[in-house]
Amino acid sequence: MKIIVAIKQVPERDAQMRINAAGKWIEESGLQFALNESDAYALEEALQLKEKHGGEVIVLTAGPERVGPTIREALAKGADRAIHIDCNDLGARDALGVARLLAEAVKPESPDLILTGLQSDDLGQGQTGVILAELLGLPHASLILHVDKTDAGLTVKRELEEGWFQTIDLPTPAVLTIQSGGSKLRYATLMGIKRAKTKELHTVAAAELTAPAVILERIALPQKQKPTQILSGTPKEVAAALVEKLKFEARVL
Amino acid sequence: MLLFTATLAEPRLFSLAEKLLLVVLVAASATGFWLRFRVVLGKILQSKPDVSFHLFPIGKRIWEFVCEVLFHAKVIRQRPLPGLAHAFVFWGFCAFVLVTLNHFSVGFGVGFLDPTGRFGRFYFDLAAVFAVACSASILGLFVRRFLIRPEWLGEQLSYQSGVIAFLIFLLMVTYLASFFVAEADPAARVLWWVHTLALLAFLPIIPHTKHLHLVLSPATVFLSRGSFSRIPPLAGDEDFGLIDGTDLTRLVSLQAYSCVECGRCTEHCPAAATGKLLNPKEIILGLRGFLNDLGPTSEEPLLGKYNPPQAPFQCTTCGACEFQCPVGIEHLPILVGLRRGAVNTGTWQDDYGSKLFLALERGSNAHGLATSERDKFIEKVGLPIFDGTQEYCLWLGCMGGYDPKGREIITDFARIMNYLGTSYGVLRKEKCCGDPVRRLGNDLVFQQLAEANLQALAQTKTRKIVSICPHCVRTIQEDWREFGAPPTVEHHSEFLARHADQLPRPSTISATNSESFVAGHDFSRAATAPNSPGALAPAAETIVYHDPCYLGRYRNVYDQPRALVNLAGELVETPRNHERSFCCGAGGGLVFLGEETGERIGKVRADELVATGAKTVATACPFCNSIFRDALAESGDAAPQLLDIAQLTARRLPKIERTES
Numbered sequence: 001m002k003i004i005v006a007i008k009q010v011p012e013r014d015a016q017m018r019i020n021a022a023g024k025w026i027e028e029s030g031l032q033f034a035l036n037e038s039d040a041y042a043l044e045e046a047l048q049l050k051e052k053h054g055g056e057v058i059v060l061t062a063g064p065e066r067v068g069p070t071i072r073e074a075l076a077k078g079a080d081r082a083i084h085i086d087c088n089d090l091g092a093r094d095a096l097g098v099a100r101l102l103a104e105a106v107k108p109e110s111p112d113l114i115l116t117g118l119q120s121d122d123l124g125q126g127q128t129g130v131i132l133a134e135l136l137g138l139p140h141a142s143l144i145l146h147v148d149k150t151d152a153g154l155t156v157k158r159e160l161e162e163g164w165f166q167t168i169d170l171p172t173p174a175v176l177t178i179q180s181g182g183s184k185l186r187y188a189t190l191m192g193i194k195r196a197k198t199k200e201l202h203t204v205a206a207a208e209l210t211a212p213a214v215i216l217e218r219i220a221l222p223q224k225q226k227p228t229q230i231l232s233g234t235p236k237e238v239a240a241a242l243v244e245k246l247k248f249e250a251r252v253l
Numbered sequence: 254m255l256l257f258t259a260t261l262a263e264p265r266l267f268s269l270a271e272k273l274l275l276v277v278l279v280a281a282s283a284t285g286f287w288l289r290f291r292v293v294l295g296k297i298l299q300s301k302p303d304v305s306f307h308l309f310p311i312g313k314r315i316w317e318f319v320c321e322v323l324f325h326a327k328v329i330r331q332r333p334l335p336g337l338a339h340a341f342v343f344w345g346f347c348a349f350v351l352v353t354l355n356h357f358s359v360g361f362g363v364g365f366l367d368p369t370g371r372f373g374r375f376y377f378d379l380a381a382v383f384a385v386a387c388s389a390s391i392l393g394l395f396v397r398r399f400l401i402r403p404e405w406l407g408e409q410l411s412y413q414s415g416v417i418a419f420l421i422f423l424l425m426v427t428y429l430a431s432f433f434v435a436e437a438d439p440a441a442r443v444l445w446w447v448h449t450l451a452l453l454a455f456l457p458i459i460p461h462t463k464h465l466h467l468v469l470s471p472a473t474v475f476l477s478r479g480s481f482s483r484i485p486p487l488a489g490d491e492d493f494g495l496i497d498g499t500d501l502t503r504l505v506s507l508q509a510y511s512c513v514e515c516g517r518c519t520e521h522c523p524a525a526a527t528g529k530l531l532n533p534k535e536i537i538l539g540l541r542g543f544l545n546d547l548g549p550t551s552e553e554p555l556l557g558k559y560n561p562p563q564a565p566f567q568c569t570t571c572g573a574c575e576f577q578c579p580v581g582i583e584h585l586p587i588l589v590g591l592r593r594g595a596v597n598t599g600t601w602q603d604d605y606g607s608k609l610f611l612a613l614e615r616g617s618n619a620h621g622l623a624t625s626e627r628d629k630f631i632e633k634v635g636l637p638i639f640d641g642t643q644e645y646c647l648w649l650g651c652m653g654g655y656d657p658k659g660r661e662i663i664t665d666f667a668r669i670m671n672y673l674g675t676s677y678g679v680l681r682k683e684k685c686c687g688d689p690v691r692r693l694g695n696d697l698v699f700q701q702l703a704e705a706n707l708q709a710l711a712q713t714k715t716r717k718i719v720s721i722c723p724h725c726v727r728t729i730q731e732d733w734r735e736f737g738a739p740p741t742v743e744h745h746s747e748f749l750a751r752h753a754d755q756l757p758r759p760s761t762i763s764a765t766n767s768e769s770f771v772a773g774h775d776f777s778r779a780a781t782a783p784n785s786p787g788a789l790a791p792a793a794e795t796i797v798y799h800d801p802c803y804l805g806r807y808r809n810v811y812d813q814p815r816a817l818v819n820l821a822g823e824l825v826e827t828p829r830n831h832e833r834s835f836c837c838g839a840g841g842g843l844v845f846l847g848e849e850t851g852e853r854i855g856k857v858r859a860d861e862l863v864a865t866g867a868k869t870v871a872t873a874c875p876f877c878n879s880i881f882r883d884a885l886a887e888s889g890d891a892a893p894q895l896l897d898i899a900q901l902t903a904r905r906l907p908k909i910e911r912t913e914s
Contacts, residue, residue: 014616014624034615187610190697191493244633 001149003046003057003166004109005079006102006116006129007039009063009070013121023218025091026122035070038117042178044185045147045232046115047078053149054078057093058069062101062206075199076192082199087206094214095127100204102128116173118143126177133175141168145182157182163166259432261368261377262441275360278453285457290468293460293510300506301499302550304488306478316683318475321581328579331517331833335397339388342421345387346467352380352428352718353452360449381429388425391418405516405534413462420458423451430537470580473511476504482572482585482809486735487593490810494593494694498543500549505590506549508582509540516583518574521837523858524567528851532569533574533584536560540587556591565591566601569854570692570841571802576832592694609845613698617684618651619845624682627654631679634664639656639678639731641714645670646740647677648720651685652875658882662721663901666745672906673752677719682709688724689842691732700736707737718742721899722841723803723874742806746873746898750813756820757905764905793820796901797867797893799858799881800834801874814873821901822869827861835861839876859884863893870895 011017012032015020020027027147030197035043046057057217061067062085072084085101114136116129126142133140137185145165153171159179160166170176228243231238247253267275269799280335308314320326325343329336367373395418427448434440459467478485485502487493494500508631511734518533519525525532539560547553555563574584595601596610627649638696639646647667652659672825687702706729710718720726720739726744733739749756783792798818804810811831816826829835838844839856848854859881862870870885870893874877878897885892896904 012615016625088648184607185611186599186602186603187607189599189613190487192599193697194490208314250649 001049001053002053002058002109002111002246003049003113003115004060004062004106004111005039005043005046006114006132007043007070007074008036008061008117008120008160009033009067010036010120010122013037014068017221019219019221025219033070033075034065036117036120036122038119038178038180040117040185041078041180041182042115042116042117042176043074043077044183045144045178046113047181047186049113049147049149050078055084055112058083058111060102061085061104062098063090064088072196073188074192075196075201076188077186078192080199082201084201085206088204089209091204092097092209092212093217094212095123095125095212096131097210099128099135102132104207105131105204106136110173112172113147114138115147115172116175116177118177118179129175129177136173136175138173138175139170140177141170142177143179143180144176147176172201224237260374260434262431262436262438262452263364263368264442265436267360267362272361275357275449278449279357282453282456286368286460288463289457289460293465293469296544296548297503297506297510300501300503303485303502303504305485306476313479314477317477318471321474321579322471324541325579327577331382331577331579335394335424338393338436338877339396339503341383341390341806342394344427345383345390345629348380348383348663349424351376355761356445356448356452359445375589377440381432384425384428388422388429388898391425392419394418401517405520407514408517411463411514413458413464415460417455417458418463420451420455423535424448424455427451442583454865463514466580468510469511469512473507474581476507477581478504478562478586480731482570482575484584484586484589484691484732493597494588494595494696495555495590496594496598497554498547498549500555500590500594501540501544501549504583505540505587506544508580508587509537509544511580512537512541512582513580514538515579517577517579518582521573521577521833522839523569523571523573523854524851526835527848527854527857529564529567529848530561530850531564533588534569536564536584536588536591537582537827556595558758560591562595565589565595566603566606566846567694567843567850568592568841569836569838569843571836572806573802573833573836576806589692589694592692593696594694598696603846603847606693606842609693609842610695610698610751612730613685613687613702619685619689620651620654620655622655627683630654630660634667636663636667637678638681639713639715640866643676643678644717645675645677646710646713646715646718647679648686648722648742649679649723650719650720650722650725650875652879653721654683656875656879658719658878661892662875662878662897662899665897666721666899668903668906669756669899673755675752680709680713680715684709686725686728687732688728689845691728692840693842699732703733707733707739710740715740719745719748721875727803741853744808744810744813744873746804746814746817747810749898749902750816753816753820756902757907758820758911787788794868794869795823795825795865795867796822796871797827797862797865798830798871798873798898799827799833799837799877800830800860801872801877802834802836802840805834806832814871817898817902818871821871821905825865825867827865829861837874837877837880839880844876844880853884855880855884856887859888863888863891867893869893869901871898872896873898 010033011026011035015031018027023192043059050057057079059071059079059082061071064087071084075082080241083105085105087101090098092201114132116132118128130140130142130223141156141158143159144156145159152170154174155169156176158166158168231241233241281657292521325336325340329340356366358364366376370517398414399410401842411727426442431441431444434444459465514534515532540555542554543559568588570585578584608621609619613619617624649663653663684702684705686706687699690698690702718729720742723744726742729739729742796818799817800811815824835858836854837858838848870881872881872895878895881895885895
């Protein structure tokens with residue numbers, strides 16, 4: 001099975017975000033970058049499929065030079081080779097633009113399966129994978145927690161609301177967007193990092209930027225609010241007041 | 254005494270037949286020895302060279318050789334009676350070297366010690382004294398092994414030991430008996446031959462049994478790695494730790510063959526004592542079995558048939574085994590080496606382990622908490638930021654920066670530094686020192702953490718670090734060296750003991766001017782009620798001190814924390830203290846893995862602490878503190894309060910000194 005995993009490098013989860021001078025994106029200087037969380041699960045799912053059924057896992061990413069360490073991390077965890085679309089203006093492209101870049105790189109590989117994370121931790125649009133499927137003319141499913149290979153194609157487990165799941169069958173090739181938490185991630189090993197040095201990393205130039213369909217107007221930091229309330233009284237009174245608030249204010253009971 | 258007036262009887266004339274027989278027997282005995290010893294030596298020399306090994310500084314090696322081999326210092330100190338008995342057997346052997354050389358020379362008619370001559374008489378008498386001590390000792394050891402049967406010698410009786418004991422006894426008795434027969438008496442000749450045969454039987458037994466330690470352990474002690482629990486750097490791009498036979502180094506193989514199976518390591522091992530699979534003696538014997546069956550060129554995995562894969566991961570790295578070993582085996586580089594082999598290749602899969610590794614791959618601390626949590630704490634307490642102008646960098650560590658109890662310790666220690674007028678600051682960005690990943694064998698993450706921290710410290714021009722955590726102290730000082738030169742680092746107990754004369758003296762303290770709030774756990778009170786000053790009256794409060802492994806055995810710091818405890822109350826000891834202290838169970842990354850089998854190590858130790866009847870348990874390590882916090886909670890209202898030495902010290906400070914900027 002030949003699997004392509006499209007991954008994205010995003011600011012580290014702990015990063016202290018500042019808005020840049022133009023007000024359209026975050027200030028990237030001084031930030032640490034890491035692999036997008038749900039992409040890590042997509043990679044894990046691909047590696048498990050490869051371990052079970054054999055084949056090849058190729059990581060694909062678009063971004064500037066700084067994506068290097070993230071690519072090496074993916075190779076260290078077990079991907080066989082990588083394709084880097086060298087692109088310094090990722091922020092200026094919308095989901096369609098990025099999906100076009102990815103589709104261009106995927107086509108010559110003709111993989112059996114393409115996995116992406118459900119959404120990126122920075123923009124969170126959840127669009128790229130789905131549009132990629134459309135551009136490639138492939139069936140897709142989103143919010144996938146688990147993938148099984150069958151004789152006919154794939155059986156996948158989708159997450160629905162309220163703890164419901166859906167199991168569906170798909171033919172291959174297909175595109176799946178993977179939800180976080182479906183499997184246990186593996187840790188990077190010294191042996192993996194050393195072996196990764198000899199793995200193939202193919203860098204391709206990105207296509208010219210065309211006018212995006214979606215234009216980012218402005219970004220803003222969320223308003224800080226701290227709705228903490230301290231209840232006082234006897235334990236009995238406090239418990240009663242708490243139940244009241246949970247029922248009628250928070251509406252969780 | 255009759256012995257000193259008597260003269261050793263040596264038969265004079267040996268027939269040609271006797272001489273020929275002697276030659277044949279000596280040759281057979283030497284061949285028996287060499288045929289086996291050659292194999293052992295071959296396996297050791299075929300093993301991978303230890304690239305990071307340096308013979309220098311040699312003075313330290315000679316000193317250790319004299320203390321531990323010639324004087325049996327540790328053997329006697331740690332097990333006085335059997336230790337002394339063993340020392341007398343050893344010293345007897347040493348004394349008998351000259352006697353034995355002369356004995357064989359006599360057989361060929363060229364004896365060089367004259368039993369009637371001045372030196373000869375003196376030396377034979379001296380040897381006789383040793384012979385008496387040696388035979389009494391070997392009898393005692395025989396009784397201990399075969400009648401008393403201590404459990405750590407194993408369930409299986411070692412009959413080899415019985416044969417050896419008998420031969421030693423026979424050697425001594427035949428020697429002593431020769432003083433009581435006349436030279437011309439045929440009995441003298443019989444005694445001479447029995448003594449000879451015992452000697453010649455002894456020699457080939459040595460390399461075939463654990464008595465190989467007679468030959469190897471002096472070398473093993475001399476060729477140590479140089480310091481306690483030293484984890485060697487990985488050598489080259491293909492070294493990932495101890496995976497298969499080809500990863501065994503000469504030192505590891507030499508140590509495996511040196512094991513005398515005394516079981517001191519297992520006797521002191523907290524994992525073995527609480528029903529875990531890990532048995533340090535069996536780990537070493539497993540490696541010896543591997544070397545015997547497969548050898549150091551085998552690509553069979555070391556973990557599997559010869560050692561259970563999960564056993565190394567039950568080690569708390571407390572170091573009791575390595576500390577106790579009388580023949581110089583260094584268990585920790587081996588146990589950590591086996592972990593390295595499994596972790597650096599991804600063979601070891603453990604939910605908690607992976608979680609820890611992933612947290613440290615991405616984040617800054619072993620708890621997997623957001624770095625902003627540390628920032629908030631620093632801001633709340635008002636800790637100054639280190640900018641290179643202050644004297645000390647106060648290292649928070651994962652416990653001091655993120656754990657509620659660790660933060661209380663830091664807060665109190667910072668108060669003391671304010672009181673003393675010491676300038677200090679905390680790093681704006683600090684990552685885990687890497688201790689848990691270092692001990693668990695994840696070299697990749699350890700290197701990343703060590704390098705990032707070394708860089709941050711170099712940027713701020715840090716020269717001195719003080720830390721509340723013995724694990725951080727050890728890792729920064731010793732383990733980071735692989736990647737750069739760390740600043741000097743000390744534990745807060747060392748810092749505080751050095752400033753003890755500037756701290757309030759016990760006599761100046763009364764219950765009214767000591768702090769009314771102390772950040773300690775007192776399970777006898779509801780969490781909402783602050784401890785009243787009366788409850789913490791410092792007068793003659795009994796305080797039991799627990800030696801953390803990484804401060805005691807690893808750093809040899811025993812007196813400083815005790816000096817602080819003595820300022821705060823009356824020090825009491827558990828039966829196992831100082832270098833025999835029993836681990837809390839947290840080390841070696843185990844606090845993050847959880848103890849899944851057997852009794853809880855921390856509970857066993859907490860029970861010992863409670864059994865002293867002390868009102869307060871004093872700790873000097875935030876991990877010990879965290880473990881005991883949970884273990885003591887089980888005792889409910891009866892539990893003693895639990896305080897770090899910094900907290901014990903801080904509660905004596907006058908209130909007005911709370912002037913953090």
